[in-house]
Amino acid sequence: MxxxxxxxxxxxxxxxxxxxxxxxxxxxxxxxxxxxxxxxxxxxxxxxxxxxxxxxxxxxxxxxxxxxxxxxxxxxxxxxxxxxxxxxxxxxVALSVVTASGRASPAFDSPDDEGSEREGALNAAVAELPELYREVVLLRFHAGLSCVQIADKLNVSTGTVTSRLSRAYALLRQALRDSHLRLGLEHDAEAPR
Missing domain, CATH: 1.10.1740.10 (RNA polymerase sigma factor, region 2, helix turn helix motif)
Structure with a gap:
């Protein structure tokens, strides 16, 4: 042989x-x-x-x-x-929800309504990212590719991938902060006085 x-x-x-x-x-x-x-x-x-x-x-x-x-x-x-x-x-493992403090906490960590709201907010925030950033986030977390593999796939440098991910994280943090504030205001408006 x-x-x-x-x-x-x-x-x-x-x-x-x-x-x-x-x-x-x-x-x-x-x-x-x-x-x-x-x-x-x-x-x-x-x-x-x-x-x-x-x-x-x-x-x-x-x-x-x-x-x-x-x-x-x-x-x-x-x-x-x-x-x-x-x-x-x-x-x-689900994408991490980036909290307002900038720290990651596990998404879908509990089956309660709050977890569903965070999941929905994260999915909406990712969907609203510009294509350039959404693509690297999805390749990184949904496809599970490393930054080097993403760079190869997109035919860009690894530095470009990491800077796009960094920018995407910043955009997600801001979108989630805004979403958190909206959710907080909606809950306050629904609360009995």
Whole structure:
């Protein structure tokens, strides 16, 4: 098997892109089974395996020993799995509501009306952001991408992403302060005297 791997890696590096199909054909099944065992989810394993193969293809020139393709691929897949699980955990945790003091507190922290109001206020504030800022916020918190990944996706520098996020946070804080004041006034008007 490693001789076939060596041949396919050599052919890929020599410019025969189709040779990578041989590597995928030999290693896809075992890789998906391994990742399913690690994650407990077959759908996730397929997603991670696909990303691992893409990364392996583009990093093939960094493989020092073509005979060690399988362990090298497993290392890539394990990193992708960790990144994917971390991103899924981040996106599963709701966006933080930025309080008037500028500190973050968990959104949806309680099922009461106040939590729903904060959730609604945050969603409305994000929706009202200019596209430039809304895009980075959604990529960061809903898609779970890192600033570097967002920069790659948007074809801008990481500094640009961080400055856009910083500006977006400032806009969200202000919008939530205004919303909090409006909500407070509405509650005061509804309160019995």
């Amino acid at each position: 490693s001789q076939d791997d060596e041949d396919d890696v050599g052919r890929c590096l020599g410019g025969e892109r189709d040779a990578f199909r041989g590597l995928v054909g030999r290693h896809e099944g075992p890789l998906i089974r391994y990742l399913t065992g690690q994650s407990g989810r077959g759908d996730l394993a397929v997603e991670v395996a696909q990303e691992a193969f893409v990364r392996a293809y583009f990093a093939l020139s960094k493989l020092q020993s073509p005979a060690l393709f399988r362990p090298w691929l497993l290392g890539i897949a394990e990193r992708v799995l960790k990144e994917t699980l971390r991103a899924k955990r981040r996106s599963a």
